[in-house]
Every structure is written in structure tokens, then in C-alpha cells.
Amino acid sequence: MSRVVYGRLMSVDRTQVLRAAAALLSRKATATMDEVARAAGIGRATLHRHFAGRDALVRALEQLGIEETEAALEAARIEEGPADEAVRRLVPALQPVAPLLSFLVTENQLFEGDGQNEGWARLDARLVALFRRGQEEGAFRIDLTPAWLCEALYGLIGSGAWAVADGRVAANDFSYMITELLLGGARRSVEK
Template sequence: MPTDHEHVLRAAVTLLLRRPASSMDEIARAAGISRATLHRMFPGRPALITALGVEASARIARAIDTADLDAEDVPEALRGLVGQLMPCAEYLAFLYGESSLVGDPDLEQAWSAMDEQVAAVIRRGQENGSMRVDLTAQWVSEALFAFVAAAGWAVHEGRLAGRDAARSVTELLLGGAKRHG
């Protein structure tokens, strides 16, 4: 029976968030497979880290593509986006914390494209008066991603209920970025 690649990546990202220096043996144990099986899938730690970066980028891109970013109501579009991003919050947190992925041209290009999609929505809100104009769209986009990653960590650690995470992120983000009266 073949090993489920997605299960191994999920186990690895969960463990590496808690203990970034975990060995391949520890990652294999967390995934419920042998070290030899893990090495057949990923010939070394750098290959595993790269695969996690690619998986994270793909999950985040799918979440962005699934969200209705063209919705006329920009705060509602952002609420929907956060709802789509929350299931991949661990992967987003991994991208934020894994310094060995910095400088990877493919990941940086993918990240720039995703970040620009979100910033475009925020700029649209700035233009229609629903979002503050004294904060750059790029900064609000970066904050949104950081809040999702932080909420994912808080859920993982039991400090925030999973069912409250998306609302907590959007209310904090919009309470600070949304233009009031």
C-alpha cells in the first residue's frame, strides 16, 4: 500500500512548527512511517523542506483562487478569503518561519503573485472608501497573512477555538484596517 504523500507532509509541517530542528527520524515517526520510507519519498531534509514549501504555496494559491475576491463588498471578500486560508494556516506559518526557503525564486515568485492578488482587493477597498488609505495595501495584505498564520498557531496550541479563528482574524484585521465613519 503506497504511503499518502499528503499525510506525510501534514505530519511534517505540524511537527516542524513545534520543533523546527526535528530530525528525519522524528518526522518519520510523526508520520507513522519508517525512516527508509520517508527517505524514499524525500531523499533528505532539504528535499522535504522544499516539498513543504511547494505544498504550502499551492494550498495558499488554491485558497486565494477559491475565495470570491471580486465581491463588491471588500470587507466581505476579505472575510471569505480568511475563511479559505484558515485550513492551510499551518502551512502559511511554516512558510513564515522556514528561513531555508528564503531566496527560492519559484516560491518567491508564487508568493509575490498571491500577495499582489490580496493587495489588489485591499486597493479596491481603498478606492471605494471601505478600507483605510493611510495603510498601504501591501502592508494590510502582509498583516492578513501573518494574522492567519498566528491564528493557526493559536488553534494548534489550544489558545483559540478553530471555529472562532476566521472571525477572530477578520475582526482584528478589519477593526484596524477598515475605514470608520
């Protein structure tokens, strides 16, 4: 496990540590700092030098998750084109972030204080706007609120990530299963 040159000499790559932490905590949310350090291939003291404590680590993961999710929204250009097509682009773009995202949404500690990250509100606003746009375009039904569709998307992303990690769904089917269920539902439609 080689490390990337950071500044002038060999040092820990912060992002790489965060990715390892995300991978571990997605599977075991109660993992200790020691386990996180070992999973990242660094010493516990070093982990502490970079993140003042467990809380700081979770906050950093939150920031990373928000940034990568926003990057996925950008990559999927969700503000462009028909809303249903935007959703079809969005879900696969979110797949790499899905485990981290499902960890963060269950970390309710992040949402109860008064200093909650405004990134969630930004994400929610864009997703809600997407679903509302779909309704205005006549593509989405209006009896399901945009807020609920947004929440359901999070839930399905989490379920999908879990099902893939558990081997009940193939990674290649992740996007299809989520997109088709979210857009078309389970009922067999007559026009198909």
C-alpha cells in the same frame, strides 16, 4: 493507519506524508527527519526515497502550502464582490492552511536564495490587489499600504494558528478574531 493504493500496490501516499510533516513541523520547526518519518508512520528510509533530503521536504511543503493557499483564494473568490466581504470569505478559507503557512513564513531559508518559489510573488500580488481594490472602492483606509495589510494578514494568521494550537483561542473563533481585528481594529466604534 491504512494507506491508499498508489499505482499498482500499497505504497506511501505522498500528500499524506506531507500533511503529517506539516502538522509536526508547525509545532516543532527543528524536528529531525526521523521524527518526521515517525509522525508520518513510515520508515526513515522511505521518507528519504520520496524526498531527497530535508531541503527537498521543505521545498515540497512550500509547494503544498502555496497550492493550498491559492486554492483558498480561489474558493473565497477574492476577486469578486466588495473587498471587505472578500476578506471575510478569505480568512476562514485559509484556516486549514494556517499552521503550515505560519511554518513556511518563518522558514526564512526559503526566501534568501536566488531560486525562491514564484508562488509567493503570485500570492502577494493577489492579496495586495485585493487590499488595493478595497482602497479604491473606498472601503479601506488609504494610509495603510496594501503591502503592509498583506503582511499583517500573514502575521495575524500565524498568531491565530498559534493561539488556537495553544488553546488561548477556540478554533471556532479563529476567523472572527482575525477578520474583526484586521478589518475593524480593537477600538470600539461609535456606530456599533
